[in-house]
Amino acid sequence: ASQPATSPVATSTDAPAASRSTALPNVTPGGLAGLLDMIAANPDGIDLADLASALSFEVDDLFPLVDAGVMLGVLTVDAGHVTLTAAGRSWESADILEAKRVFAGLALKHAPLVKTIDHALKQSKSQELHGELFLDLLRGRHTDEEARQQFHIAVSWGRYGELFDYDADDDTLTLDEANKG
Template sequence: DEPFSALDVLSAEALRGELMELWLSKRLPIQAILLVTHNIEEAVWMADRLILMDKDPGRVIAELEVRLPHPRRRKDAYFQTMVDRVYATIAGRTEEQVPGKRPGEPGRAYRMPEARINAVAGLTEKLLEEGGWADLYRLAEELRYELDDLLTIVEAAELLGFVKVAEGDITLTPLGEAFAEASILARKEIVAGRILRLPIIRWIYETLHADDDGRVSADYFREQLQLDFTPEEAERQLDIAIHWGRYAELFAYDEDADELFLEEAPIPAIE
């Protein structure tokens, strides 16, 4: 289970080489090795068969055969194609946005990715530097992200309309380019316009505007979200919504009172 993850780069590479030498020379009295890793390049370099798994819930999503002779070269075109294929298989599982969702409506929950907007901004800035396009696995190396962390940020950027992912490549959209080049204030406005399309954010925003003083207990939102999610996931989704909403200045959060509120209370309607 991730035997090389806690090592420095040079030590990990040396031990991978030692293991592969022992395996290929048949000096190990075993018939198979099962390796769990988040490092896709490591998996393609070492393994003959890849089992790709998803989480929440954990399940097998694909099985790929690596038909490359040993020793393998990372710059080989087929090697890079296999790495791209793995990334494409995993990253391509982003769910489609479900419009019009309000908590409590069965079968229409949409899970927002747990990513910070600043991380999304960093991703778009890096892509802009790269000319608007990059290989996902090269990007992971350069940004020093674990696979799960990078894919969560990519999923958030894709949800906001800032990037597109296809065949292991990530491309900056015109909106993503505008966001990367924008000022802080303009970025907030862009994010506000995008996240108001998301069911949970829009529901919170409309609920606050419907309240007389524009303040609602966070417990209300937690309870409603638990109609669609487990208590743990409901809490996580609320935290994400608060972070994104505060970034875009759509609403704020009073930690002491545990309340969400509008910066400016809505004007009561005159009957």
């Protein structure tokens, strides 16, 4: 009896598998940093309803930001009460360069698509790749619109963390100078 063939990519443990992760919440690092600032003003945390009221938004509008914060390990939520973690306090209180470094580490640890792009760029001889490569890979698990959204979120996060850059005109991802070596 013959064994079914398996894909070497699917069984490899060397590269992260973005397809095994949950989707990246549709938020920017700047938006999340702003949320952390609001929460940091309340040392014991704040109820989501009170936070939404302070921002003149609905609680549901906070969910993508809160989901991103939980995903990255900078927020915890318990019975509708949100607090900063130690990582959240570290990011929130850092100067801009340190904040970018902290965010980069969190994104590489907790956002598999960002880690996948970073890893692929580091493995590439030229340290540059076509963005369409990742869009095609994402389309295997997402609609075209979702794939584009996930790609653009990952690019936004990677740029903020100075991990990689993206030139949309040339469809080229490149490893950021700060991330080489």
